[in-house]
Amino acid sequence: MTAFRTHLEFLRKTDDCCSLERPDSPSPQVLASEALRAAGPAVRLTAADDRVNLVSGVYGGTDQLSRQERYPWTRLGIGLGVDRDPEYVDVLETIAELGERVDERDVTYVERAATATGRTVRELGFPTPPGETWPHVTLGLLSVGTDEGTYWTPIHGTVIDKNTVRARVPNTITERFARGETVTIALGVPSEALAATHLLTVTDRLSTPIEDRRVGSTVPVIPTAGGVVPSSAEVVLEANMADKQPDTRSEKRAFWEHLIEGTTLTLEVDSAFARDDAVVPFTPLGVPLADDLQLAGLTLAAQLYDRVNSYWGVSPVEWLLLPAVGRLGICVVSTEVLYAGFEWQLSNFLFSFSDCFDTVVLVDEDVSPQNLGRVLGDIWVKAHPARDWLFSEPDAPVARLPTYSRDDTGSRLYVDATWDPRWDEAYIAPRVSITESYPPTLRAAIQGSWAEFGFDGDLDDVL
Structure with missing residues (x-):
C-alpha cells in the first residue's frame, strides 16, 4: 500500500510533480486546467496559511496523441505500486484485482494519521471553481458503516457553509443508511482505495462491503463513526446525514456521475481531522484529460478487459x-x-x-x-x-x-x-518504420556505432 503523500513524493523525485505557491487568484482549477491542456506534470499548490495543500493531475493528465514519456495510466500505476514505468495491461490487471471478492476478511487496523482540528470545513480551504460561490470536494470517498460491513463510494460535494456539505453519491450507497446516521468523508487516500471505489461504482458493484473485497486486505484502515477509512487519509470528516433528495444535476459533474444514477445528500460535519501540511487531490470538473475522467476510463477498461478475457x-x-x-x-x-x-x-x-x-x-x-x-x-x-x-x-x-x-x-x-x-x-503490407526502412546490415553497423559512443539503451527505442 502506498500512502497518498508517498505517491506524491515519488512523482516529485521523478520530475513529474511541480510545486507552486497557492495563489488567491486565479482559481486552482484554472491552473490545473492549463497544466492538463499542456500535458504537463502534476501540480501541487502549497498553502502558506491554515488551508490544505492541493494537487491536481496525480491520476492522469497526459495527452496520448502527443509524444510523451508518460502515459495516462503512468501516475496511477505508480500509486498502485505496479512499477515506476508501468505497463498498461499490468495497471488494468491490478485495478481489476482490487474489486475481486475474497473468502475471508483480512483487515488491518492501525493508528489514524490525521489528528483532530478545530477548523471548520470551510476553513480547510477546498478550491472554489471560477464563477462559483461554494468550494468543491472531489477525488475522495464516502464511507458508510453497517452491521454487514463498510461501503465506500466516490463523492462530489460542495461546502455550502462552514460545516455543511451538499454531496452527490451513487444511488446504491444511499440504500445503506437513513437520515440522521453518521457517515465519513476521507480525502487524500491511497490509490488502491480510490481506484477500487471508482471501479465498483462505474461497474455498479457497490452492494458488497469493502472488507469482502481484495482492497480491504491491501489498505490499512481505522474505524470511524461512519465505518472504516484508509488510515493514511490526509483529511477525515465525520458527518451526520441531514437530508436526502433526488440528484440535483449541474453542468459541472464528476465523471462517474455520467455513468451511474445519483442522490444528493446534505451532510452536517461534526468532527474534522487533518494531517500536518495535509495535501488533498482535486480535479477541475469538465476539463479534458482531468483526473476524474482518467480514473473512470481506466477502471471501466479494467473491468471490460477482465470480463472479455474470462468469457471464451x-x-x-x-x-x-x-x-x-x-x-x-x-x-x-x-x-x-x-x-x-x-x-x-x-x-x-x-x-x-x-x-x-x-x-x-x-x-x-x-x-x-x-x-x-x-x-x-x-x-x-x-x-x-x-x-x-x-x-x-x-x-x-x-x-x-x-x-x-x-x-x-x-x-x-x-x-x-x-x-x-x-x-x-x-x-499483408509490412509495417514501415524509420528503423525498418534501412537494410539490416546498415542498421547493425549504426547499432554498433551507437554502443561505441557509450549511449545506453536500444537504438530502436530512441528512434
Whole structure:
C-alpha cells in the first residue's frame, strides 16, 4: 500500500510533480486546467496559511496523441505500486484485482494519521471553481458503516457553509443508511482505495462491503463513526446525514456521475481531522484529460478487459482502452481474431456490458496501447468504409457519453482495423518504420556505432 503523500513524493523525485505557491487568484482549477491542456506534470499548490495543500493531475493528465514519456495510466500505476514505468495491461490487471471478492476478511487496523482540528470545513480551504460561490470536494470517498460491513463510494460535494456539505453519491450507497446516521468523508487516500471505489461504482458493484473485497486486505484502515477509512487519509470528516433528495444535476459533474444514477445528500460535519501540511487531490470538473475522467476510463477498461478475457476460456484480447481524448465514447481493442465472425461477436459483447460508448475499434494484437497514432493509422489503412465499418440498426439505445447525439436512439458502430487472418502473409503490407526502412546490415553497423559512443539503451527505442 502506498500512502497518498508517498505517491506524491515519488512523482516529485521523478520530475513529474511541480510545486507552486497557492495563489488567491486565479482559481486552482484554472491552473490545473492549463497544466492538463499542456500535458504537463502534476501540480501541487502549497498553502502558506491554515488551508490544505492541493494537487491536481496525480491520476492522469497526459495527452496520448502527443509524444510523451508518460502515459495516462503512468501516475496511477505508480500509486498502485505496479512499477515506476508501468505497463498498461499490468495497471488494468491490478485495478481489476482490487474489486475481486475474497473468502475471508483480512483487515488491518492501525493508528489514524490525521489528528483532530478545530477548523471548520470551510476553513480547510477546498478550491472554489471560477464563477462559483461554494468550494468543491472531489477525488475522495464516502464511507458508510453497517452491521454487514463498510461501503465506500466516490463523492462530489460542495461546502455550502462552514460545516455543511451538499454531496452527490451513487444511488446504491444511499440504500445503506437513513437520515440522521453518521457517515465519513476521507480525502487524500491511497490509490488502491480510490481506484477500487471508482471501479465498483462505474461497474455498479457497490452492494458488497469493502472488507469482502481484495482492497480491504491491501489498505490499512481505522474505524470511524461512519465505518472504516484508509488510515493514511490526509483529511477525515465525520458527518451526520441531514437530508436526502433526488440528484440535483449541474453542468459541472464528476465523471462517474455520467455513468451511474445519483442522490444528493446534505451532510452536517461534526468532527474534522487533518494531517500536518495535509495535501488533498482535486480535479477541475469538465476539463479534458482531468483526473476524474482518467480514473473512470481506466477502471471501466479494467473491468471490460477482465470480463472479455474470462468469457471464451482463452484470453484473446491483448489490451482494451477507452481513450480520454475521446471522452470514453470509443473503445479500442487489440485482439487475436479467433475465427470468422469473432470481431462481430466481441464488439457486441462489449456493447452489452457498457453503454458509455457507441464505437468499438478492433486492431491487431501487435499494436501497442502507447501508440494511439498507429490505431488511427490502422483505421485508415486496414478498414474499408464499405466493408469494415459496420453499423447497427438505428434503434439501438443511445450511448451515455458521446456528445454528438442527444436522441433517444442511435446506431452503434464497430470498425475492424485488423488484417484478415485468412489472407496469405505475402499479401499483408509490412509495417514501415524509420528503423525498418534501412537494410539490416546498415542498421547493425549504426547499432554498433551507437554502443561505441557509450549511449545506453536500444537504438530502436530512441528512434
